[in-house]
Amino acid sequence: MAWTEERVTELKKLWAEGHSASQIAKQLGGVTRNAVIGKVHRLGLSGRATPSRPVKRPPRLARPKPQVTQPIAATAKPASSPNRTPKESLPALPSRMAPAAYVKPKRLGNGDMVTVMTVSDSMCKWPIGDPADPDFGFCGHSSDGDSPYCSEHAKLAFQPSKRKRTNTYGQATRMAG
């Protein structure tokens, strides 16, 4: 399977949306996650929106070659059963949303915000502001029954991830001649 422009475009899109390499590999089909990662690297997309992993490993040692020309003939290990369990792909688990879809909470202009110290059980726990800010707090309205949020924020919390269904692949076929 070759990396056509369409597939590379799809790869970029999915990668930018935060999908994992294996997810992208399944989506595209015909490639493994290694292939996806390798392509991502060659495209220079390796670091997306996850700088929370500044792991710098020293250069690894060269991979040891299995030495196929081994003169050994007495390989007495037939007991190994290399059966593999076929993974059943999960149907549709909205594991996570795209980072771009995250809406930064805004403070409601009513001054009803409570702080981490004062928020209690029946209060809406919708975050207000940046957790790093000293005045970070919660909405504080009465929570809506089961929901940890008030009626307003509960709607926001349960809003399904709306996907963009705009398939604009027209320009990809211009080089088909």
Add this chain to the structure above:
DNA sequence: CCCTGATTCGC
């Protein structure tokens, strides 16, 4: 043990 991305290197 499952997953994740990162890197190397033979092809």
Add this chain to the structure above:
DNA sequence: GCGAATCAGG
């Protein structure tokens, strides 16, 4: 350029 093997971490 490609991707399996491998590594390293969660």
